[in-house]
Amino acid sequence: MSVSAGETWSGAGLKFHGLSLSGVRTAIAIPELSMAFDVAQGYPFLLNLKNFFISHGHLDHAAGIPYILSQKAMTRQPRAKFYMPPSLVEPMTRIMRVWEEIERHQYDFDFIATNPDDSIPLADRHFVKVFPTLHRIDSNGYTLFESKKKLAPEYRNLSREQISEIARQGTEVTKTEETPLVSFTGDTQIEFLESRPWIVKSKVLMMECTYLDERKSVANAREWGHLHLDELIPLLPKIESEKIVLIHLSSRYSTREAQSILDSRLPAHERGRIEIYPGR
Ligand SMILES: [Zn+2]
């Protein structure tokens, strides 16, 4: 599998591969979990994955769905799952029917409507939870969680023998702890941030921040359902994430220019945890 497009980035103990540029392309994969957030126009690094979480139906995020399905059919892969806002399922199915007609091939696919607070189990100890975002069309954000069984706090001071004795008597000594590893926004206005309590607690917050300076006003960013750095800066103290990764930056900024704007505008103590996703 070629991974020639996109860049790799690591955080929350995971490796990501992808790229994001406003209005052009957004697709961020987590290959080890066989999943991706959005698919852009479809790239080689996406073709073997099993679970796709589509934030919304704009072409820079979702145009790749037919291409991925066609490539999967060609390589005889099992049916993949595409999670998406409910209103996208029917038109996207219609698009697939047209491609079936063009290509004279029947595709096997699962388009699954997802609503805020839905919980989608993945392999072993991971699952994805949906949160609401606010854009010009129906949109979802997604959080990848890890659930781990841990010794319940009331037993932590006991010896190994005591704990196994309690467990032998049939008492549950472990508690499941759910950790939000990564939240991904797709396109959204700033209000997503406080829509669910776990978002600001995600180890990595991968969020759109399309505009960075006065060349676009906050009002203009909001009018197009996007986010401006002016809105994010005052809310930084509320965000507990180890890393805030900015995606979907406008193409008016080169990465170098965007970095220098961030360096001059962010409070000094925040500069270390806020990064631009390297693939654009
Ligand atoms: Zn977009």
Ligand SMILES: [Zn+2]
């Ligand atoms: Zn959009």
